[in-house]
Amino acid sequence: MSAVAEKISAVRASILRRDPDQKEFLQAVDEVFESLAPVFEKDPKYIEAFERLVEPERQIIFRVPWIDDKGVQQVNRGFRVQMSSALGPYKGGLRFHPTVNISVIKFLAFEQTFKNSLTTLMMGAGKGGSDFDPRGRSDREVMAFCQSFMTELHRHIGADTDVPAGDINVGAREIGYLFGQYKRLANNFTGVLTGKDLRWGGSLIRPEATGYGCVYFAQNYLAHKGESLEGKRCVVSGSGNVAQYTAEKLLQLGAVPITFSDSNGYVLEPNGFTQEQIDHVMELKNTKRVRISEYCAFSETAQYFPGKKPWEVSADLAFPSATQNEIDEEDAKQLVANGVKGVFEGANMPSTNEAIEVYKSASVMFGPAKAANAGGVAVSGLEMAQNSQRLQWTREEVDAQLEKIMKDIFDNSLAASQKYGLKDDIQAGANIAGFLKVADAMIQQGCV
Secondary structure, three states: OOHHHHHHHHHHHHHHHHOOOOHHHHHHHHHHHHHHHHHHHHOOHHHHHHHHHOOOOEEEEEEEEEEOOOOOEEEEEEEEEEEEOOOOOEEEEEEEOOOOOHHHHHHHHHHHHHHHHHOOOOOOEEEEEEOOOOOOOOHHHHHHHHHHHHHHHHHHOEOOOEEEEOOOOOOHHHHHHHHHHHHHHHOOOOOOOOOOOHHHOOOOOOOOHHHHHHHHHHHHHHHHOOOOOOOOEEEEOOOOHHHHHHHHHHHHOOOEEOEEEEOOEEEEOOOOOOHHHHHHHHHHHHHHOOOHHHHHHOOOOOEEEEOOOHHHOOOOEEEOOOOOOOEOHHHHHHHHHOOOOEEEOOOOOOEOHHHHHHHHHOOOEEEOHHHHOOHHHHHHHHHHHHHHHOOOOOHHHHHHHHHHHHHHHHHHHHHHHHHOOOOOOHHHHHHHHHHHHHHHHHHHHOOO
16 A cells, blocks of 8 residues: 555544544545545645544534423524635534534535635635424524524624524524524624525525526536536425525526425426426425425326335436435436436435445436535625625626536536546546645645
């Protein structure tokens, strides 16, 4: 074994020894580690940078006590992992979900580091959240939780320090409550959160950005292959913000979105969703906050499949937009068998490493999350810029910037892949391009 190989092996062993039970984090690290092998072999100085990068600059865990509508005390756990400030203030969303733990938040913060680097904007990386579940809770209960959560979090964030945003179960309502409490505690009206309402510092296109950006990325990948979205049948998982706007942009660009899902099952529109039908899904999920099965009362053509995943549906392209590890090896084999030629990740790490190997073996186009779903944080960065200017850009300006950023991400990922002899392996290229920018900054800034 060469000296470089021994050093790589030692770093990998150190990471595993330090966090043996953090399976989501280790999965994310392992996926990137494999891709960076050519970089380490060519220039071993980057091994030490990676060894520092996988250890967060700061991990904050705190108690979140609050009172429910029955007057009963509830206690949740809050998290903020500030992963890297090499390129700018920490930046990344907050997730409220029962599955949230330190491993999940660390994996998300680690992925965010590469994603934010790829956007070309001046943003570091962080992620946070809580094991609080807002489903079934009243607005008052959600407000009580958010205010308690921000009472601790506000000590650690700021417009030039750490700028959180939304993620799963943290939408406009939650951002409003969080921002209001920060403003009260800090006596300061500043762009400390993104995803804000347009009337008090938000950006046009921000709600749409992750879904729109994922479709723009797919459009660039298809163009590279001499194809287009026109007429492509697309399976979309999830029914939240990312899935909704993925379907909307697919429809606008001539594709045919045919599914939405949630944890209980999926709904299929055999002839594709119309804009009116997508609008109804938005009403069900964003306003009424009910299960996707309720959609069938609105559409005579819809079919609902309880307890199933949409990956069993024949299609041309797949857009996993729900949550991590929603596609395992068997799901991936089913997608390939059903004729899917491209998988573009709107969610964070929705494919297991085994699933990714299936895609590659079948020569399926693969847009990894850290590249394909970077549109959300890209427009968050643009929202930060608008807040600094005390201006609001037009919808057309923001959308044009988003489309350009997603093209740049694809082009830079492709160029990095080709530079290291990996042809058009966009997954490896995204990891390499994202890593090198952060690693060079870390090396230039010293051992800190």
